[in-house]
Each structure stands twice: as structure tokens, then as C-alpha cells.
Amino acid sequence: MTVLVTGGAGYIGSHLVLALLDRGETPVVLDNLSTGFAWAVPAGVPLVTGDMGDADLVARTIADHGIREIVHFAAKIVVPDSVADPLGYYLNNTSKSRTLIETAIRGGVDRMIFSSTAAVYGDVSGDPVDETAPTAPVSPYGRSKLMTEWMLADAGVAHGLRSVALRYFNVAGADPAGRSGQSMQAATHLIKVAAQAVLGQRPKLDVFGTDYPTRDGSCLRDYIHVSDLADAHLAALDHLRGGGGSLTLNCGYGQGTSVLEVIEVMKRVSGVDFPVAISPRRPGDPAAIVAKADRIRSELGWSPKRDDLDGIVRSALAWERHLLTAKAA
Template sequence: MKVFITGGAGYIGSHMALSLLDQGHDVVILDDLSTGSKNLIPSKAIFIEGNISNLDLVNKILTEHKFDAVAHFAGSIQVEESIYDPVKYYQNNTVNTLRFVNLLSKSKTKKLVFSSTAAVYDISKNIIIKENNRLNPLNPYGSSKQMCEKIIQDISKSSELKFFILRYFNVAGADLKMRSGQISENSTHLIKVCVECALQKRKLVEVYGNDYDTQDGTCVRDFIHISDLISGHILALQHLIDGGNSDICNLGYGIGLSVSEVIQKVKDVSGNNFLVKIGNKREGDNPYVVADCNKIKSKYKWQPLHNDIETIIKTSLNWEKSLLV
């Protein structure tokens, strides 16, 4: 297959490109390098530097190549930033996706895999989240993604566009062959922050609240290894290319680990101690965010292979070490 990847110079998009190329498929990447890096782009991919809002450029790419499908990862992803700069999120995520998907629906490429997030859900109760859970995002990032979902669904109803929306939980870890990983500076992703502390790139990790109604008082999250996340995308692409209907699935493991447990695991795996500061609770943080991933397992036969926090931490640590040299 030939796949058009937006945001392919970023963390998740570059892993998608690597996986497709490893399987002998063709990849064209469009990325404006705002948070991504040329270093993450696989050499065998065709890379075009540009913004998805440049519709002339997108149109040219869609016309010049005969794509089987599009995987749309480009977007802004920091929850905290979205609270003080919501316009950036509604512009780059929602408005740009609206214009991009509108163009796509009128092109010859009518199959779209879209990156969404657990942040679209109403997570007011400590329950494992199914796809039919009520949606009620608590921050502009989540809202911007929920709006994208709605736009994609509505455009699909009025055109031949077929979509597969994947709602990710906490994505972590790095490519097992160390060809890609997280590079973002000032990351807010817990495992990245912890491995940076373990390698003395950061002074401390701050825990946002330790009196939640959870086993040890810290928030509980569902961490999924990037390679398993990508295998879910490959199934979604294949499903659409085989003529399947549009769908929405969670991607997580259905296993909750507390922030304190993860910190301790990073200390154990790295063999290094580091400072932990207990800070205030953050606005909009939910105590318990864990996926029910039975739908993608049963309906699409998704089989996670790296469902193990040690593997996630080891790959993350090794990737971070590789950035030091």
C-alpha cells in the first residue's frame, strides 16, 4: 500500500512510517517540523516539508500520488499549553483538520486513519472506558480533538470518506531498533520525564497530587507501547483498504499503573534514584484513565506484543541514552 502520513516527523507518525516501510509499503510524509524532526524521518520515506493548512500543497500531493489511505497525525498535543493558548489548538487541530479532511473527501483518497485521544471522554468516574462512554473533554486539547472526530464523521456521512478513529491512552516507549522515540523538549509525558531524571537531564519529577481516591493516592494511567499502538493503526488501515466500514476504537492495554508505581519502576529499571516532588493537583486531571480495549482485540484481532511496563521503560531509557551521544 501507499500511505500519506501527516505529522510523520513526530513521535507517533515516524513509528508509523517505519512500520509501513518495514512491511514493504510506500510512504509520503508531510510535516512542518514544528515539533517533529528530520532525524526521525526514515530515509526510505518521501518527505515534503509543509503545513497541512497549505491546501494547494496538499492537493498537489494527493494528485501526484495514488494513495491507498491517509494517516493523519499532524497536530498540537500539549494539554497544559492548550489551556493558556486554546486558539492554537482549535486552529491547528480543528480548523486545519476540517479543511484537510474536506479536501481529502473530494480527492481520490477516501480512507482516513485519525489520531484521537482518551482526552475526549467524560472521565468523571473511576471506570474502565469503553468507546461508547459519554464524551466530555475537560481541556481545549480534548475539545479540539472531539470536534475533529465530529467533523470527520459528518463529512463521511455526506461523502464516500471512510474513517478509522483511534483514541490513544498514554503512549510511551521507543522503537525496538532505536530508530525513533520521543524527542520533545520540556515533555510532560511521565515516562519521558522520569527517564530524563534517571539520566540526570532533569532535576526532578513533580507528582501532581497524592491524595486521589486510588491505591496509593496518585493518578492511575494506561501506558501503551508505541509499537503496539502502531500495529493497531496497521490493522485499521488494512480494514479500510479492504473496504471495511468506518469505526472508532480505543488503544490502550486496559491496565492501570499509578504515577508512583511508574516512578519506582523507572528507578528500578535504570538503577538510578532521582528526586520526586509532590506538587498540587492539576486542574482537569482525572484520577483514573484506563481503556477498555476489547473492541479492537475482538473485532480486529489486535494482539499487543509489548504489554509490559519494563519493556516500555527500557526502550524509553535506551532511546534517551542514544540522544546523549
């Protein structure tokens, strides 16, 4: 079955493309390459270079490839940037998603998986948060994603579009076979930034705030391996293909790790004691957010295979070394 993957040349999207290929499916990638890379799309996979907000292009792609399913990753994702440029985030993440959804429905698409975020919950410091928790995002990024969740739910009632919104917690790591990873040099993901500090690509690692109400004062997050997340998308596709109804599900491990703890793991795994600087808090960062992830296990039968922080860090570091070697060549 042919699956359209928006943002499939990016970090998480490229891992789903690999997962689809690994089980014999046919992905088609739509990506404007603003943050993705054409080389990240495997040979033989069609790459349509363009914007998800281009209704004519999306309509042609759906018709040309007989698309009935879309997995929608394409988005701007940097929380502090969304505070500085809220209208840009609402245009890209919300308005263009609306165009994509409308065009998909008109083209006969009846199943969609949406890349949402734990940022829809806002600042929920304390116990792991489940899907019934109130949504109170503290950044335009989180709001832009929540509005798309609402659009999908309303489109389901009005037009029969069935969807699964997967609320990601902190995605990290790289493909265990070394085929893909987080490749943006300027990415803000903590584990990638720490790997760059190990390899001397950054003079230091900044910790943004150590005065939060957490066990060591730094932000607490739930880190999930990107390949486990790709598997969750496959399980969501199988659910919808089997006639299952629309769902909203957390994607995390239910284990909170602080920024300072991640740094210590990276130092131990790499054997490099890189410099760390304490900086002021960043706008839009909640103190702690950890998934209660029972529902995805019961609804989709998903279970993580790589829920080991040391392993996540090793895979991210291996990918960063690969990028450095490739750049040197």
C-alpha cells in the same frame, strides 16, 4: 500502496512510518517540523515540509503521489497548554483538520485513520471506559480531538469517506530496534521525563497531585507501547482496505498504573533513585482513565505484543540514552 502520514516526523507518526516500511509499503510524510524532526524520517521516504492546513500543498501532495489513504497524526497534544491557549488548539487540531479532510475528499482520498485520544471521555475515574461511554472532555485538547471525530463521521455520511478514529491512552516507549522514540527535549510524557531524571537532564521529577481519588493519590493511566500502537494503525488500514466500515476504537491495554508506580518502575529498572517533588495538580488532568479495549481486538484482530511496563520503561530509557550520546557527539 502509498500512504500519506501527517505528522510523520513526530513521535508516534515516525513509528508508523517504520512499521509501513517494515511491511513493504510506501509512506509519504507531511510535517511542518514544529515538533517533529527531519532526521526521524527514514532515508528514501519523501518528506513534504509544510502545514496540514495549507490546502494547496495538501492537494499537490495527494495528486503528486497518488494518495488514497491518509493517517493523520499532526496535532498539538499538551493538555495544560490547551487550557492556556484554547484557540490555538482549536485552530491547529480542529480547523486545520477540517481543511485536511475537505482537501482529501476533493483529491479522491476515501480512507483515513485519525489519531484521537482518551481525553475525549473526560474524568471517568473508576472502571475501564469503553467506546460507548459518554464523551465529556475536560480540556480544550480533548474537545479539539472530539470535534475532529465528529467531522470525520459527518464526512463519511455525506461524502463516503471511511475512517477509523483510534482513541489513544498514554503512549510510551520507543522502537525496539532503536530507530525512533520520543525526541522532543521538552516533552511532558511521564516516562520520558522520568528517563531524563535518571540521566541527570532534569534536577527532579514533579508529581502533579497526590490527592486524587486513586489507590495512592496520584493519577492513574493506561500506558501502551508506541510500537503496539503503530501495529493498531496497520490493522485499521487493513480493515478499511478490506471494505470495512468506519470505526471508533480505544487503544490501550486495560491496565491502570499510577504516576507513583511508574516512578518506582523507572527507579528499579534504571537503578537510579532520582529526586521526586510533589507539586499541585495541573489543569485538565483527569484522576484516572483506563481503556476497555475489547472492541479493537474483535474488530481488527489486534493484540498487543509489548504490554509489559518494565519493557516499555527500558525502551524509553534506552532511547533517551541514545539521544544523550548523539547530542554529545
